[in-house]
Amino acid sequence: MAKVRYVSPYDKITGTTWDDIEGNTIGEVCQNIILKYGDEVAFLLDDKGDLSKDVVILVDRRGALTLDGFHTAVKNDTEVIIMEYLGWA
């Protein structure tokens, strides 16, 4: 069970700031978020079902893409933060 924080504007989509989501990996957590909130959060995964590279997903303050990607382990009380990837200047 991960403690998930949705950072603006994603909290507007989910209607909540904090959430408890099941999953043993961050990929499973994302799949369960999509199951719970539907297509509006489908951006979390790409066409191949991997973690999207267009969004920042932090697992205990580390980017999941800097760890094991989809397979990054999630334990009870792991903190997940989902926020926009802002690339522009």
Add this chain to the structure above:
Amino acid sequence: MGIEREVFDYVNKSKTNVDGMNVLKMESVHELAKKLNKSIKQTELYLLEQNILPYRYIGTAKFTGLQGMIRLLKSRVAIIGCGGVGGFICELCARLGVGEIILFDGDVYEESNINRQIGCIEKNIGKYKAEVMADRIKDINSGVEVFYKNTYLQKPHFTTELSGCDVIIDSVDNIQDRLNISNACKELMIPFIHGSIGNSSIHVGVSMPDNNFLENIYSYNNTNNKLMGSPVTTVMICAALQVAELVKIICEIGESLSGYLLHYNWLSNDLIKIDFSNNNDKGGQI
């Protein structure tokens, strides 16, 4: 009459008192620079060290104090990218009185930049952004020494181009360059002020030699595939927040965002500060 006496008399005759501060107006500063055979910047520093404030800085010095103003004028700052956010950073640094500004950008203005890039006016389309902003900085503040290169800063040249800077400011538009520059800043022991935007959201943070906050968040795999908007409001807020960090670092005032990422969304007025200085800290502000 010796030059020292002449300068002393000239300053005493020309200075005025504004709100309890001795100030010298720009015309007199320029005249004094000629008498001293010094640059405008050197002359302004000479005056500040005698507790005489160049009048143009009164609004800033009332906040930073004269010592803060001296620190700003003695500082050397590189701005990497002179487009939207970078253009406004140039503008703010010039008005603050950052003493030496170094600009890098290999891009030229195009029509779609008019919505947000301060140097992009119709007659500047096709011109190099770094060169236009260098001219604008000189027009705003002749006390600032500005150097520019109409090229993108490339990895093999980081050390030679950036060494000696007090702060490096990020206004590039891709994560790969950000990570490369951040790594170079760590090697050079220089603070790196990160900023990025998309739609109504802004991220600002400070990477210091003792933290890896950018590397902890981003991977070289992150992409810019999702095209986001870049309204001028977002661009200006990001630049202002980054330059605020510059002021705090140079003047050694306030609380720096070192190791933190500030997320601000002006559409919803959400403001969040995420602590990356200790990965195990989950309390308080996220």
